[in-house]
Amino acid sequence: MSKPKPIPLDKILFSQGFGTRRHCANLIMSELVKIEGQVVDDPDMLISIENLQLEVEGEIWPFHEKAYIAFHKPMNYECSHKTKHHPSVYNLFPSQLIERGIQCVGRLDQDTTGLLLLSDDGQFIHQMTTPKKNIGKVYVIQTAEKILAKQMEHLLNGVVLDDDPKPCFATKCEQTADNVLEMTIVEGRYHQVKRMLAAVGNHVSGLHRQAIGHYVMPSNLMEGQWTWLNQNDRDHLYGRGTKDEK
Numbered sequence: 001m002s003k004p005k006p007i008p009l010d011k012i013l014f015s016q017g018f019g020t021r022r023h024c025a026n027l028i029m030s031e032l033v034k035i036e037g038q039v040v041d042d043p044d045m046l047i048s049i050e051n052l053q054l055e056v057e058g059e060i061w062p063f064h065e066k067a068y069i070a071f072h073k074p075m076n077y078e079c080s081h082k083t084k085h086h087p088s089v090y091n092l093f094p095s096q097l098i099e100r101g102i103q104c105v106g107r108l109d110q111d112t113t114g115l116l117l118l119s120d121d122g123q124f125i126h127q128m129t130t131p132k133k134n135i136g137k138v139y140v141i142q143t144a145e146k147i148l149a150k151q152m153e154h155l156l157n158g159v160v161l162d163d164d165p166k167p168c169f170a171t172k173c174e175q176t177a178d179n180v181l182e183m184t185i186v187e188g189r190y191h192q193v194k195r196m197l198a199a200v201g202n203h204v205s206g207l208h209r210q211a212i213g214h215y216v217m218p219s220n221l222m223e224g225q226w227t228w229l230n231q232n233d234r235d236h237l238y239g240r241g242t243k244d245e246k
């Protein structure tokens, strides 16, 4: 693969969400930007983006052409810019990521915790959300009532929800305790897991997403924390590679 072309520094900063091109040029001319520990004060300086680590106003910022983010969503946050009853998950990200337009890849309910992806790459968002790609989302479900074998059978055979005659299926169902079910689904319909459990006569009392494809949320990613996803992580999202490699 050919090397990416060097890019003017103010354009790089702009692409990373540090504000308008003029603001970025001002940051550079005010000697607030360093590369490899050295101040660069020329906005037009051509910089290689390969393994680039910027330092802007004392903060290290690794260059990412596109933003791919894994986030551990806490309880009581809404996945929306215009929230109704709770603060927005977008409040939990640095302004640079908001400026470059990251969006949630699908949504989790306000009371659901766990793995949420965000990105500014529209194609990636589409690929991750279309059922055509067959990407499983793994939920750990706490139920109000003891889970019965016939309920799991029903979930695997498909249940019809009230807004669509087409049944939706669990592609995998494993009971890990009397009231705990690990279930994988491919689609992402509105309140899908809660409605599926209600349809088989149970009730979700706690919901946590722990994996998408073969990408399992890192155990050291605490609630409210986020991390960049590298190419290997993204391959796992698509179900390429094996879980054991992680």
Ligand code: URA
Pocket (backbone or CB within 6 Å): 107, 108, 109, 110, 112, 190, 191, 192, 193, 194, 195, 207
């Ligand atoms: N299904 C639900 O019911 N809620 C979620 O947050 C995600 C899947």
